[in-house]
Amino acid sequence: MNTAQTTQHILTGATLGGGMLEWLTVNSSAVTALAVVATAVTSIGFGYWNARSNSERNKVNRRDITEAIFKDLEKSGKSQDYIEDLRYSIRD
Secondary structure, three states, rough: HHHHHHHHHHHHHOOHHHHHHHHHHHOOOHHHHHHHHHHHHHHHHHHHHHHHHHHHHHHHHHHHHHHHHHHHHHOOOOHHHHHHHHHHHHHH
């Protein structure tokens, strides 16, 4: 045994977290793989949530904008038939 290994064995046995340190050393590749997978899954989840939120926001924005246009047309004196025809054509 070389000095570095002896020191590691002494430190892992002498500290409270030594067993955890030894386990982490032995399983570091598996821990890294699990961390990468967990990060990927979380990233996909946040991406889905973001896309869904953006879609809902866009629907609300479109509705608000079209209603503002219709109100402006009513204020400007356009006929109700014209406004309803426009409303029908936009919603298709």
